[in-house]
Amino acid sequence: MFLPLIIGNWKLHGNKKIIKSYFTDLCSKLKLMNLHVEIAIAPPMVYLELAMRYLNQNITLCAQNVDTNISGAFTGETSIRMLKDIGVKYVIIGHSERRLYHKESNHNIAKKFALIKEASLIPVLCIGENEQEYAIGQSEYICHQQLDSIINFVGIESFYDSIIAYEPIWAIGTGRHANPLQVQKIHQSIRYHIARYDENVAKQLRIQYGGSVNEENISQFLRQSDVSGALIGSACLKTDTFINIIKNTEAIKK
Numbered sequence: 001m002f003l004p005l006i007i008g009n010w011k012l013h014g015n016k017k018i019i020k021s022y023f024t025d026l027c028s029k030l031k032l033m034n035l036h037v038e039i040a041i042a043p044p045m046v047y048l049e050l051a052m053r054y055l056n057q058n059i060t061l062c063a064q065n066v067d068t069n070i071s072g073a074f075t076g077e078t079s080i081r082m083l084k085d086i087g088v089k090y091v092i093i094g095h096s097e098r099r100l101y102h103k104e105s106n107h108n109i110a111k112k113f114a115l116i117k118e119a120s121l122i123p124v125l126c127i128g129e130n131e132q133e134y135a136i137g138q139s140e141y142i143c144h145q146q147l148d149s150i151i152n153f154v155g156i157e158s159f160y161d162s163i164i165a166y167e168p169i170w171a172i173g174t175g176r177h178a179n180p181l182q183v184q185k186i187h188q189s190i191r192y193h194i195a196r197y198d199e200n201v202a203k204q205l206r207i208q209y210g211g212s213v214n215e216e217n218i219s220q221f222l223r224q225s226d227v228s229g230a231l232i233g234s235a236c237l238k239t240d241t242f243i244n245i246i247k248n249t250e251a252i253k254k
């Protein structure tokens with residue numbers, strides 16, 4: 001059985017001073033708690049190593065992205081070997097902000113997924129529908145399609161010990177979170193979809209929810225049987241709020 005996994009995605013925020021005080025504060029407060037929650041933080045790439053200096057065994061590091069190449073003439077990129085070299089455990093791929101602003105295709109994301117698995121790190125694959133698709137009832141269809149494109153490239157076995165994050169685009173950064181019962185329905189349909197390929201893979205799959213999660217609503221999501229954690233954006237940036245999210249996660253006994 002996996003512990004619930006809470007990942008804080010910093011996106012494009014922070015500086016050296018903030019990273020230092022955030023991690024010092026977070027680690028000292030978490031040290032006092034006997035945690036049954038796994039916590040990972042995804043600061044901007046340039047601060048990963050700095051963050052690593054402050055971590056204790058309660059927290060692991062997550063990268064927000066990785067390149068499709070291992071090494072070579074690819075100016076500005078970061079490879080999976082580099083992430084592994086500095087001690088990263090999780091790598092977010094397919095985030096809607098990267099799909100939208102950096103034109104990342106499913107094929108690109110599939111290549112990243114394969115590289116992360118080859119390096120024995122853990123992909124956190126983001127999927128989810130946009131507002132229009134949501135309005136016409138296509139949420140499940142879109143998630144299945146995004147999954148199929150990865151499965152067809154990497155094979156279903158690669159989903160062992162991998163994470164899916166369902167993040168409806170219309171709920172990201174809007175303060176308008178998805179209905180927890182609706183989230184359960186989508187997560188269940190994701191699991192059923194994976195089970196069509198392989199039931200054992202489906203059973204162990206961890207599926208996180210992301211999109212305007214905060215200290216008030218986290219419990220409603222985690223009470224759902226197919227929600228194994230959360231991917232948190234703006235609410236992870238303040239230690240007190242993030243710690244309340246962790247405490248509320250801890251309080252849910254499934």
Ligand code: 13P
Binds near residue numbers: 175232
């Ligand atoms: P918010 O929690 O700010 O809506 O962001 C969610 C997200 O995109 C996490 O990856």
